[in-house]
Amino acid sequence: MNSMERVMTAIGHKEPDRVPLFHLFSTYGAKESGMSVKKYFSKPENVVDAQLRMREKYSNDCIYTFFYAAVEIEAFGGEVVFKEEGPANSGEPFIKSIEQIKTIKLPNIHESPPLKKVLQATDSLKKSVGGSVPLIGVVMSPFSLPVMQMGFEKYLELLYYRKDEFNQLMRLNEEFCVDWANAQLEAGATAICYFDPLASPAVIERKKYIETGHKVAIQTISRIKGATATHLASGISTPVVEEIIETGSAILGFSAQDDIRELKEKANKKICLLGNLNGIDMVNWDRDKTCVEVKQLIQKAAPGGGFILSDNHGEIPWQVSEDVLLEISETVKKSGVYPIKKE
Numbered sequence: 001m002n003s004m005e006r007v008m009t010a011i012g013h014k015e016p017d018r019v020p021l022f023h024l025f026s027t028y029g030a031k032e033s034g035m036s037v038k039k040y041f042s043k044p045e046n047v048v049d050a051q052l053r054m055r056e057k058y059s060n061d062c063i064y065t066f067f068y069a070a071v072e073i074e075a076f077g078g079e080v081v082f083k084e085e086g087p088a089n090s091g092e093p094f095i096k097s098i099e100q101i102k103t104i105k106l107p108n109i110h111e112s113p114p115l116k117k118v119l120q121a122t123d124s125l126k127k128s129v130g131g132s133v134p135l136i137g138v139v140m141s142p143f144s145l146p147v148m149q150m151g152f153e154k155y156l157e158l159l160y161y162r163k164d165e166f167n168q169l170m171r172l173n174e175e176f177c178v179d180w181a182n183a184q185l186e187a188g189a190t191a192i193c194y195f196d197p198l199a200s201p202a203v204i205e206r207k208k209y210i211e212t213g214h215k216v217a218i219q220t221i222s223r224i225k226g227a228t229a230t231h232l233a234s235g236i237s238t239p240v241v242e243e244i245i246e247t248g249s250a251i252l253g254f255s256a257q258d259d260i261r262e263l264k265e266k267a268n269k270k271i272c273l274l275g276n277l278n279g280i281d282m283v284n285w286d287r288d289k290t291c292v293e294v295k296q297l298i299q300k301a302a303p304g305g306g307f308i309l310s311d312n313h314g315e316i317p318w319q320v321s322e323d324v325l326l327e328i329s330e331t332v333k334k335s336g337v338y339p340i341k342k343e
Contacts, residue, residue: 001016001017002132002133003020003060003061003062003132003133003134004131004132004133004134004190006018006020006061007020007061007062007134007308009305010272010305010306010307010308011250011251011272011306012305013268013269013272013304013305013306014305015304015305015338015339016305016338017337017338018332018333018336018337018338019298019302019307019308019309019332019336019338020061020062020308020309021059021060021061021308021309021310021328021329021332021336022060022061022062022064022136022274022308022309022310023054023058023060023062023310023311023316023325023328023329024062024064024066024136024310024311024314024315024316025050025051025054025060025064025315025316026064026066026067026068026087026315026316027040027068027086027087027088027315027318028054028315028316028317028318028320029046029047029050029051029054030050030318031085031318032050032053032054032057033046033049033050036082036084037082037083037084037085037086037087037088038082038088041067041068041088041117043117044117044118044120044121044124045124047065047067047117047121048121048124048125048128051063051064051065051121051125052125052128052129055133057326058325058326058328058329059329059332059333060329061133061134061308062133062134062135062136063125063129063133063134063135063136064136064138065118065121065122065125065135065136065137065138065184065189066136066137066138066193066314066315067088067114067117067118067121068080068087068088068089069087069089069090069138069140069148069195070088070089070090070091070148071088071114071115071118072139072140072145072148072176072180073090073094073148073149074114075107075109075112075114075115076094076104076107076149077094077107078090078091078092078093078094078148078149079091079092079094085318085319086317086318087315090148093148093149093150093151093154094149094150095146095149095150095154096150098150098154098157098158098162098165099165101165101168101169101172102165102168104169104172106172106175106176106179107176109179109180109183110183115180115183118137118184119183119184119187120187122135122137122184122187122188122189123187123188125188126187126188126189127188134190134191135188135189135190135191136189136190136191136192136193136229137181137184137185137187137189137191137192137193138184138192138193138195139177139180139181139184139192139193139194139195140177140195141177141194141195141196141198141199141213141216141217141220142169142170142173142174142176142177142216142220143170143173143196143198143199143212143213143216143217144195144196144197144198144199144213145173145177146158146169146173147198149169159204159208159212160208166212170212170216174216174219174220174223177220178220178223178224181194181224181225181226181228182224182225182226185224185225185226189226190226190227191226191227191228191229191250191251192224192226192227192228192229193228193229193230193231193253193314194217194220194221194224194228194229194230194231194249195231195233195314196213196217196230196231196232197232197233197234197235198213199213199214199217199230199232199235199237199240199243199244200232200235200236200237200240200255201235201236201239201240202235202236202255202257203235206239206240209240209243210243214240214243214246214247217230217244217247218246218247218248221247221248221249222248227250228247228248228249228250228251229249229250229251229252229253229274230244230247230249230251230252230253231252231253231274231314232252232253232254232255233253233313233314234255234256234257234279234312234313234314235255236254236255236257236258237252237253237254237255237258237263238254238258238259238262238263238266241263241266241267241271242266244271245267245270245271249271250271250272251271251272251273251274251308252267252271252272252273252274253274253275253310253312253314254273254274254275254276254312255275255276255312256275256276256277256278256281256312258275258276260276260297260300260301261300264300264301264306264307267306268304268306269306271306272306272307272308273301273306273307273308274307274308274310275301275309275310275311275312276297276301276310276311276312277293277294277297277309277310277311277312277328278311278312279311279312279313279315279316279317279320280317282311282316282317282320282324283317283319283320283321285321285324286323286324287323287324287327290324290327290328290331291327291331294309294327294328294331294332294335295331295335295343297309298331298332298335298336298340299340299342299343302336302338302340303339303340305338309328309332309336
């Protein structure tokens with residue numbers, strides 16, 4: 001099987017030749033290329049070259065067209081802070097007051113310089129790999145994006161006490177999210193990762209999510225013209241797995257804190273699971289520890305299909321060693337062959 005066939009079989013809740021492996025590389029491409037993070041993301045050609053090289057080097061079953069979350073804030077005219085050996089972050093929130101929401105103007109996707117770079121990289125990568133490898137684009141959910149737009153404290157005020165303004169911002173963010181997702185699909189992305197960390201009860205209580213973010217997700221995802229994967233960016237997902245299934249997403253990125261067997265039972269034949277290696281812990285692993293962790297994860301999550309092995313956050317940290325990533329790949333090739341042998 002090639003990578004696309006392997007992944008589609010797993011998503012179809014059947015057993016492919018082996019467990020699919022998604023190394024979700026974004027900033028790590030700068031490390032691989034020997035560049036600063038800012039320089040690396042300054043040209044789409046840098047990202048294209050690194051993604052293709054890392055796919056071969058680490059036997060990756062996907063190509064990740066994600067640059068950094070704050071690229072969306074940059075498109076709105078907000079500040080981006082580039083760091084050494086880590087992802088770029090949003091700077092000072094550009095929404096200074098709740099009243100300002102009514103004056104927000106949406107970016108033009110095809111005229112925004114930072115978004116155009118992502119689309120150019122996506123187009124080039126699609127031309128390079130064709131249909132043999134899934135290309136994964138990324139959007140921030142309308143429900144989670146305001147944390148960067150206005151800061152968490154002010155967003156909580158909006159979420160709990162300013163219903164009209166909350167709904168207005170959700171409508172704006174939904175339009176942007178849908179347009180941004182569909183532009184990436186048109187450029188060649190196979191599917192869209194819908195990052196929604198606030199969907200996790202580790203951040204917002206489940207009841208409030210169901211009242212708000214869940215409804216936003218159903219509406220937004222229904223308008224995206226391609227497959228979606230919902231990722232809670234290392235937030236626990238077991239308490240909301242039924243709600244995520246209702247949104248129509250085909251894949252759920254789950255946390256290292258989730259009970260895999262319980263989640264596997266709830267997700268059975270309804271949604272494919274992606275996870276759940278702890279990227280922070282991986283910084284301290286050696287090859288032996290890596291092999292043990294990957295084998296245990298395969299034993300718990302892989303039987304029956306419906307599983308893609310990955311990290312639990314949606315990004316490989318810069319500080320994870322090359323040896324650890326190579327060992328993950330080798331262990332998947334040896335211990336992830338179907339049918340999975342019980343150990």
